[in-house]
Amino acid sequence: MENRKPTGKHVRKYDKPEATEARRLKGIKGNKKEIGLLRLNRYIANSGVCSRRDADEHIKNGLISVNGHIVTDMGIKVSYNDDVRFKNKKLSAERKVYILMNKPKDYVTTVEDPHAEHTVLELIGDNCPERVYPVGRLDKATTGVLLLTNDGDLAGKLTHPKYKRRKIYHVFLDRPVAKNDLFKLTEGIELDGIKIVTDAVSYTDTEDKSQIGIELHSGQNRVIRRMFETLGYKVKKLDRVYFAGLTKKNVQRGKWRFLNDKEVSMLKRGIF
DSSP states (O other), rough: OOOOOOOGGGOOOOOOHHHHHHHHHHHOOOOOOTTTTHHEEEEEEESSSSHHHHHHHHHHHOOOTTTEEEETTTTTTEETSSSSSETTTEEEOOOEEEEEEEEEEBBBSSSTTTTTTBBHHHHHTTSOSSSESSSSSSOOEEEEEEEEEHHHHHHHHHHSSGGGGOOEEEEESOOOOOHHHHHHHHOOOOEEEEEEEOSSEEESSSSSSTEEEEEEEOOOOTTHHHHHHHTOOOEEEEEEETTTTTOTTTTOOOOEEEHHHHHHHHHHTTTO
């Protein structure tokens, strides 16, 4: 008997596991009655892996799987019960957490560092079940305002140069700073072939000219220390007093607190 292909309503459009999964996801995407769903890139950003923009790239490049199948459709929605993986590592869309810390000296701003005696995450301990990480970095000897979160989307915005988040530091130097050197800082100091210009600089104490307040947007590593070293000064102490609208007011050194709704809204709207 001649083999004939089935016709009509009995024909299955998708006959491969990957296609079946794609159809299920497509159905979820179009079903408005489904609850507890969120876009795949948001799920990934919530997990703390990266920003939504980077999540889209990971999806497009076939690095994300949902329930065992590679997904390249950036528009799909998934539930908290779906098995979402990045490079085969399972992700978890945790609740968003935002922490303001007054970083002490001798703590590094990394999640894990086998060569460091202390990391800032030790200060939080088990008081926050969500996996948070520092936004940006402060070197081991620098103290002051530090934001930690598991909101990958917000972290991406706050660390990307184009958003120009304000950072203000209180700098203590080994000797009084000449007024002419303050002008040089505003005109720009070249580091690694890039001219770094401060947004504002001034003496913080009219009697003690070795204390300087400096505002800048650059995210280069150890940028303030290197700028003053170029001018012949040594930074004895460096304290960040302001970052993207946040200050360390009422937060003692080595302590931390959760941001309130107003502060979180300010950060997300870029009001800083």
